[in-house]
Amino acid sequence: MRRKSFEQANCPVARSLDAVGDWWSLLIVRDALSGVRRFGDFQQSLGLARNILTQRLRRLVELGILESVPAADGSAYREYALTPKGEGLLTVIIALRQWGSESCFSPGETMERLVDTKTGKPLARLEVRSQDGRRLKAADLRLRDVVANGAASLAADE
Amino acid sequence: MRRKSFEQANCPVARSLDAVGDWWSLLIVRDALSGVRRFGDFQQSLGLARNILTQRLRRLVELGILESVPAADGSAYREYALTPKGEGLLTVIIALRQWGSESCFSPGETMERLVDTKTGKPLARLEVRSQDGRRLKAADLRLRDVVANGAASLAADE
Numbered sequence: 001m002r003r004k005s006f007e008q009a010n011c012p013v014a015r016s017l018d019a020v021g022d023w024w025s026l027l028i029v030r031d032a033l034s035g036v037r038r039f040g041d042f043q044q045s046l047g048l049a050r051n052i053l054t055q056r057l058r059r060l061v062e063l064g065i066l067e068s069v070p071a072a073d074g075s076a077y078r079e080y081a082l083t084p085k086g087e088g089l090l091t092v093i094i095a096l097r098q099w100g101s102e103s104c105f106s107p108g109e110t111m112e113r114l115v116d117t118k119t120g121k122p123l124a125r126l127e128v129r130s131q132d133g134r135r136l137k138a139a140d141l142r143l144r145d146v147v148a149n150g151a152a153s154l155a156a157d158e
Numbered sequence: 159m160r161r162k163s164f165e166q167a168n169c170p171v172a173r174s175l176d177a178v179g180d181w182w183s184l185l186i187v188r189d190a191l192s193g194v195r196r197f198g199d200f201q202q203s204l205g206l207a208r209n210i211l212t213q214r215l216r217r218l219v220e221l222g223i224l225e226s227v228p229a230a231d232g233s234a235y236r237e238y239a240l241t242p243k244g245e246g247l248l249t250v251i252i253a254l255r256q257w258g259s260e261s262c263f264s265p266g267e268t269m270e271r272l273v274d275t276k277t278g279k280p281l282a283r284l285e286v287r288s289q290d291g292r293r294l295k296a297a298d299l300r301l302r303d304v305v306a307n308g309a310a311s312l313a314a315d316e
Contacts, residue, residue: 006181010272011186012258013251014181019262021181023164023172030171033296048159066167082296090296092257093171095249100170103243104177105306107286112169116288120302123294124287126249130274131282138191138240138248141281146271148263 008144019063020089024048024056026096029082029089032066037079065089095126168303177221178247182206184213184254186248187240195237223247238239253284 003126020026024046043053057080060066065086071077074122097114105114115122128136164172178184182204189203201211215238218224223244229235255272263269273280286294 010268011188012262014185014258015262016258017181017184018256019258021179021285022186023175023179026175026179027172030169034299034301035297087296088260090286091253092250094286095253095284096174097170099246099250100172100174100177100304102185102246104170104173107182107307110168110303111306112301115302116292116294117298117300118292119288119290121289123299124289124291125251126284128248128252128284128288129280129282132277133211134274134276135219136274136281138245140275141184141192141272142275143192143270144273144278147267148267148269149265154278 016092019090020065022056024052025060025065026089026093028053028056028060029065029086029092032080032082032086033090033093037072037081038088039080042080060086061126091126094123098125169203174250178218178223180214181222183218184247184251185246186211186214186218187223188251190238190240190244190246191251195230195236196235196238197308201274218244249284252281256281256283 006018009015009018020029027046028042031042036045037041039053039057042048042057043050046053047054057066061068061080063085064083066080067083068078069081071079094114101111101113113122128139131137164176167173167176178187185204186200189200194200194203197211197215200206200215201208201254204211206214215224219238221228221243222241224238225241226236227239229237259269259271271280288294288298
């Protein structure tokens with residue numbers, strides 16, 4: 001099934017999914033956030049055909065989520081590094097990770113867990129909060145149309 | 159392309175994507191979190207064919223993310239309500255929403271924004287933090303294999 005494009009949607013969730021809402025893109029970003037940079041390492045982690053991986057990496061570069069940079073070791077290889085836009089997906093990956101840990105494993109199964117390197121402890125759960133620090137649930141939220149004006153004005157408006 | 163199933167993966171990100179990693183499922187959850195409960199209202203919001211919507215709703219019920227309940231108005235209709243497992247996806251939706259707002263709109267475009275009903279202000283950005291409250295970046299994190307043991311032991315271990 002060919003999906004509808006959400007490139008013009010007013011909803012940021014829909015636009016995010018339009019950009020990275022295929023499972024491979026988010027798994028590539030997951031690996032990049034864990035320090036993977038080379039084609040061969042992505043391939044090994046994902047078990048993905050070369051042509052599909054090439055296509056997905058190219059798309060992530062076009063979207064400004066990854067950039068292709070010379071290899072850190074000075075060899076002729078290219079590596080893929082996350083841009084600041086790509087690093088902004090950390091909360092998406094952490095949210096998926098926390099929900100998956102809580103909801104998609106049975107007792108006794110082996111599970112990868114992300115820990116704080118300094119202490120070896122799991123992270124705090126992500127929390128939805130108001131600007132003045134109150135915990136919010138879905139029922140405490142509502143949608144409003146605003147005019148996008150770049151990151152600066154979003155901050156100013158807050 | 160038929161995707162690989164991640165149902166048996168050790169990575170919670172992969173399992174989450176296996177469950178809800180098609181764009182429609184997450185958009186249905188987005189709408190449910192905004193209070194949509196009826197088939198016709200999901201259909202109107204998503205512009206999705208009846209048979210595809212039926213299939214996706216059924217799958218979300220099978221996964222224990224939605225449950226089918228009698229209509230609140232006492233009519234013969236059924237409604238779809240989020241379970242606690244489904245409500246746990248709030249942070250995933252908020253993370254996608256915040257990244258989309260920051261990265262996928264040009265100045266001047268109309269954009270939906272989620273606000274705190276009480277104050278009308280945008281939410282605080284989700285933050286990745288350690289248990290003792292330090293802000294963490296991707297470079298501060300590492301992966302460790304653990305044995306899943308249900309929610310209780312995850313809490314105990316922390």
